[in-house]
Amino acid sequence: MRLFLTKVWGWDTPVGPLQFSTSGWRDNALRQLEDGDRVVLVGTEGDQTPDDMKGRLLGVMEPSRELVMSLDFDVRASPGDFVDSKYKWPLGLLNLCAWSLPQRPKLKKQISDRKFNMPAVRGVVPLNDNEAARVLALDWREEALMQPTAQAGARMAKRHGAAKRTAPPPTTKRRGVMHMRRAPAYTYAMRIVGARTSAFKIGWAFDFKQRARQFNHAAMPSLGGLEYKPFLYHLWDTARQAYAMEQALLAKLSDRVHGHNGEIVTDLSDEALEAAWRAAVTVP
Known part of the structure; x- marks a missing residue:
């Protein structure tokens, strides 16, 4: 040394x-x-x-x-x-x-x-x-x-071919819940393919790709149901930040929120969603 x-x-x-x-x-x-x-x-x-x-x-x-x-x-x-x-x-x-x-x-x-x-x-x-x-x-x-930061960590892991960090295990203990809130998470917007009008699902998740698979498993697009395709996503250092952006985005698009699901916005162009997304990214 x-x-x-x-x-x-x-x-x-x-x-x-x-x-x-x-x-x-x-x-x-x-x-x-x-x-x-x-x-x-x-x-x-x-x-x-x-x-x-x-x-x-x-x-x-x-x-x-x-x-x-x-x-x-x-x-x-x-x-x-x-x-x-x-x-x-x-x-x-x-x-x-x-x-x-x-x-x-x-x-x-x-x-x-x-x-x-x-x-x-x-x-x-x-x-x-x-x-x-x-x-x-x-x-x-x-x-x-x-x-x-979570984004830098993901970039470094990708550069070295390391496995991506997965979501923390579920827990009901308060200490575990607080740990999950501090874990990296994504805000996402998924295009809902097959809807009668343009529609997007807004949300947050530790793994947005896994969340899309879960949605599609229930919707069964192969049998004619809706299909959820990730459109926009942003990785945050904590789940608190991801949730805050989700809420900010839904607030900006409140006039487009579906009457039966508060996390789906409709009759919205890609450009309009991208503009609201850019504004919401700076909120948390």
Whole structure:
């Protein structure tokens, strides 16, 4: 295991990815880092860094080689972190573990006499043996890692060919119900094929494709019944958000809701539904 150093504007927990401003700096870090290496985060001396973090060792990360986008995580960002609406450190490496350094020693004098320049601000710089020994002698406290959004997690799983996460098992216990509300879920709109007029089923589910199969199993389109075909869907981090969008969408389309089923809207064009959908996505 080797130790590297990078400069940051602060330290928050749970801990997000190791961030970089450009692919060049991230690639440079990947060329240096090996499995098991760790990166020490030191607060800059600039105005952007809180006074109690300036020039101090704040934490340690163990990055993987998994490429991620920084804003796929709920990183704590301020207006000064953006230029022309673009995040300054959009690229990252997923962390395997992270630790805070409660003692927060000063980098200068307490850890190193060297001057760390731009490579330490934009990328990572290896520590020498004496510097590494001083860091390893500090108290390390393991911290929770920030999880990617549901959409990012699904994208990463697809990239690696991993199995998609299924819905949580049914439960009637309050703790289990609360867990289900916090699980990723979809808001969906399904076209109802075979209806006398244009019709869509609006709802939410942990797996909208499975829900469509359930509807079609009951409707039996092969025998002349209605067929439910997924038309629009949006993955949310929690079932609460998916439900909130469902309700917002139905409220926007209240004049189109079927009299016998409050989750079906009729006499609606694809374009009208898509416009209401775009507006409802921003509601939760």
